[in-house]
Amino acid sequence: MAxxxxxxxxxxxxxxxxxxxxxxxxxxxxxxxxxxxxLSMIGLGIFALLAITAAFGPFLAPYPYMxxxxxxxxxxxxxxxxxxxxxxxxxMLSRIMWGARTAGIVAIVxxxxxxxxxxxxGGVAAYLGSWADWxxxxxxxVTMSIPQLLFASLIAATFRxxxxxxxxxxxxxxxxxxxxxxxxxxxxxxxxxxxxxxxxGYARLIRGQILSLREKEFVEAAxxxxxxxxxxxxxxxxxxxxxxxxxxxxxxxxGAIVAESGLSFLGVGVQPPQASWxxxxxxxxxxxxxxxxxxxxxxxxxxIVALGINFLGDxxxxxxNPRQAES
Amino acid sequence: MTRxxxxxxxxxxxxxxxxxxxxxxxxxxxxxxxxxxxxxQWAAQGIYLNEQEVADLRHQxxxxxxxxxxxxxxxxxxxxxxxxxxxxxxxxxxxxxKRSLPVSGSLALxxxxxxxxxxxxxxxxxxxxRNTRLDYIIVGFSLFLWSIPPFVLVPMILIISxxxxxxxxxxxxxxxxxxxxFFVAAGIISLRSLASIIRQTRGGILEVLQNDYVRxxxxxxxxxxxxxxxxxxxxxxxxxVTSMGLLVDxxxxxxxxxxxxxxxxxxxxxxxxxxxxRDFNMINGVVLxxxxxxxxxxxxxxxxYPLLDPRVVYD
Numbered sequence: 001m002a003x004x005x006x007x008x009x010x011x012x013x014x015x016x017x018x019x020x021x022x023x024x025x026x027x028x029x030x031x032x033x034x035x036x037x038x039l040s041m042i043g044l045g046i047f048a049l050l051a052i053t054a055a056f057g058p059f060l061a062p063y064p065y066m067x068x069x070x071x072x073x074x075x076x077x078x079x080x081x082x083x084x085x086x087x088x089x090x091x092m093l094s095r096i097m098w099g100a101r102t103a104g105i106v107a108i109v110x111x112x113x114x115x116x117x118x119x120x121x122g123g124v125a126a127y128l129g130s131w132a133d134w135x136x137x138x139x140x141x142v143t144m145s146i147p148q149l150l151f152a153s154l155i156a157a158t159f160r161x162x163x164x165x166x167x168x169x170x171x172x173x174x175x176x177x178x179x180x181x182x183x184x185x186x187x188x189x190x191x192x193x194x195x196x197x198x199x200x201g202y203a204r205l206i207r208g209q210i211l212s213l214r215e216k217e218f219v220e221a222a223x224x225x226x227x228x229x230x231x232x233x234x235x236x237x238x239x240x241x242x243x244x245x246x247x248x249x250x251x252x253x254x255g256a257i258v259a260e261s262g263l264s265f266l267g268v269g270v271q272p273p274q275a276s277w278x279x280x281x282x283x284x285x286x287x288x289x290x291x292x293x294x295x296x297x298x299x300x301x302x303x304i305v306a307l308g309i310n311f312l313g314d315x316x317x318x319x320x321n322p323r324q325a326e327s
Numbered sequence: 328m329t330r331x332x333x334x335x336x337x338x339x340x341x342x343x344x345x346x347x348x349x350x351x352x353x354x355x356x357x358x359x360x361x362x363x364x365x366x367x368q369w370a371a372q373g374i375y376l377n378e379q380e381v382a383d384l385r386h387q388x389x390x391x392x393x394x395x396x397x398x399x400x401x402x403x404x405x406x407x408x409x410x411x412x413x414x415x416x417x418x419x420x421x422x423x424x425k426r427s428l429p430v431s432g433s434l435a436l437x438x439x440x441x442x443x444x445x446x447x448x449x450x451x452x453x454x455x456x457r458n459t460r461l462d463y464i465i466v467g468f469s470l471f472l473w474s475i476p477p478f479v480l481v482p483m484i485l486i487i488s489x490x491x492x493x494x495x496x497x498x499x500x501x502x503x504x505x506x507x508x509f510f511v512a513a514g515i516i517s518l519r520s521l522a523s524i525i526r527q528t529r530g531g532i533l534e535v536l537q538n539d540y541v542r543x544x545x546x547x548x549x550x551x552x553x554x555x556x557x558x559x560x561x562x563x564x565x566x567x568v569t570s571m572g573l574l575v576d577x578x579x580x581x582x583x584x585x586x587x588x589x590x591x592x593x594x595x596x597x598x599x600x601x602x603x604x605r606d607f608n609m610i611n612g613v614v615l616x617x618x619x620x621x622x623x624x625x626x627x628x629x630x631x632y633p634l635l636d637p638r639v640v641y642d
Contacts, residue, residue: 039467138341138342138345141342142342142345142346142349144576144621145342145343145346145618145621145622146346146349146350146614146617146618146621147575147576147579147580147614147617147618147621148576148579148580149579149580149583150579150583150598150610150613150614150617151614153602154350154353154354154602154610154614155353157353157357157359157602157605158353158354158356158357158358159356160358161357161358161359162356162358254474258476261476261478262476262478262580262584265478265584266583266599266602267603268602278478281478281479281482282478285482288482288485288486289489289490292486292490295482295483295486296482296483296486299479299482299483300479302475302476302479303474303475303476303479303483306474306475306476307470307471307474307475309474310470310473310474311470314470
């Protein structure tokens with residue numbers, strides 16, 4: 001049944017394609033394929049919700065994340081506190097919303113860092129070849145041989161104090177209000193740690209993509225008719241490598257959120273009283289038996305967000321690799 | 328082949344050396360050293376050290392020496408097979424790692440068995456019945472399991488099984504391989520890799536099924552089971568074997584949290600203990616061991632390739 005439907009759709013698509021061959025490119029095609037996939041649309045919805053909460057959560061949250069109501073400590077969900085309060089009388093919903101900002105910022109910035117690093121190093125390795133390739137490949141091997149979690153927590157533990165000292169020094173020298181709050185320190189440390197463990201994956205992907213695309217017939221053809229190096233790079237190599245990269249970035253985004261909460265759970269990530277989902281689980285895990293919602297709420301939040309982003313990534317794989325999806 | 332093998336083994340040495348140097352450097356650069364932690368621990372017990380005594384203690388441990396002197400001593404000991412002594416209680420490191428190996432090893436083995444026995448058949452099933460409800464359930468469920476981090480899963484399982492259904496007690500401590508807590512823990516550890524194995528197997532089989540030799544095998548009247556077992560599975564397992572290289576990393580991710588939650592004396596707990604007391608020798612030992620294991624498994628994976636695919640030949 002599903003197969004015949006798919007066949008009909010494919011036929012229809014073929015006819016449509018034959019009709020307006022010019023107007024429908026790869027991307028609009030991919031977009032159509034993705035919209036048809038229900039799970040990936042759910043994922044996109046969750047992702048959008050995270051983005052909105054990360055951007056506007058602090059303004060929408062009913063209470064400040066540090067506000068304690070000592071008359072209402074460790075309560076279950078109620079009308080005043082929709083998701084209950086924690087051991088210190090802070091509203092769980094507000095802390096979840098503030099935590100979304102932490103997770104969102106960490107995911108965006110650390111993914112940006114590691115993708116940039118990965119594209120640069122992977123591109124250099126593929127283009128220069130010889131010793132540069134050798135050196136970068138060995139660096140990838142070394143970084144990937146250390147278990148990620150161990151490496152990230154070591155980096156975070158080592159560089160917290162130096163970064164904090166640097167921020168203090170900058171405040172003393174410049175007097176800028178930006179350096180007065182120590183909250184940036186945690187975030188910078190986490191960005192650095194995550195970028196340093198994630199870049200090898202991207203670098204390896206980019207290097208492999210460029211090396212294999214360079215040998216493809218269409219690139220050879222372009223070279224044969226005298227297209228310039230830069231144009232080949234811009235018109236042929238980058239657009240073709242973009243699909244796998246987008247998929248990897250999506251999964252990396254989810255991975256960064258999980259990794260941040262993992263580091264915070266271990267106590268080397270975002271420090272209290274800043275709101276982080278992982279730290280919220282860690283803070284409350286001893287009282288799971290008496291107040292299970294304190295653990296369940298941040299836990300379910302992480303699980304839903306990670307699941308949504310993975311659904312989205314899965315839908316993107318199908319949308320961007322039509323050959324694999326049809327098999 | 329011999330040449331390839333010796334080249335691969337030779338490259339492991341500088342890679343491990345660099346890995347160790349990076350980890351050692353992180354410890355050296357870090358602002359907190361074991362003596363700082365010791366001082367605060369003793370202060371909590373009412374023993375206060377002045378600056379001179381702290382400096383003496385650092386000198387005694389050799390922590391005031393320059394980086395290369397410290398690293399050189401460590402390497403020198405390592406080449407003699409010594410992993411050094413713990414800074415917290417002066418006990419040697421290697422016996423500790425050795426004692427944690429049966430725990431972590433049996434957990435890892437249990438996880439791998441679950442992965443192979445459950446994961447590969449599920450992947451084959453999903454591919455065989457692709458685009459049916461069964462396929463969607465298997466793939467969706469594996470993605471679900473893959474998404475949930477262990478530090479979320481463990482409390483959830485505890486809440487469900489202890490508070491709601493009351494089918495077990497809170498597992499604390501290592502009670503051997505036959506205790507239910509072992510199966511729960513091994514199950515949790517396997518989840519991440521399980522999901523990727525299911526997806527890899529499914530994808531691999533779908534790709535192989537399109538080949539002409541599968542049609543030929545079917546046309547000449549082989550049973551579906553034989554087609555799958557002889558012609559499809561063997562070729563489809565190549566990507567699965569590749570993903571085995573990531574096993575150690577996945578395992579360490581899960582085991583750090585599982586050891587914490589269940590209070591197992593495994594490698595994960597050694598690491599978190601080492602990290603919280605900045606016990607450099609302990610951290611170095613665990614990282615060295617796991618990094619070496621990763622490289623060994625990657626080498627093993629590359630050696631298995633030619634067995635699965637005769638076209639792969641090393642020099």
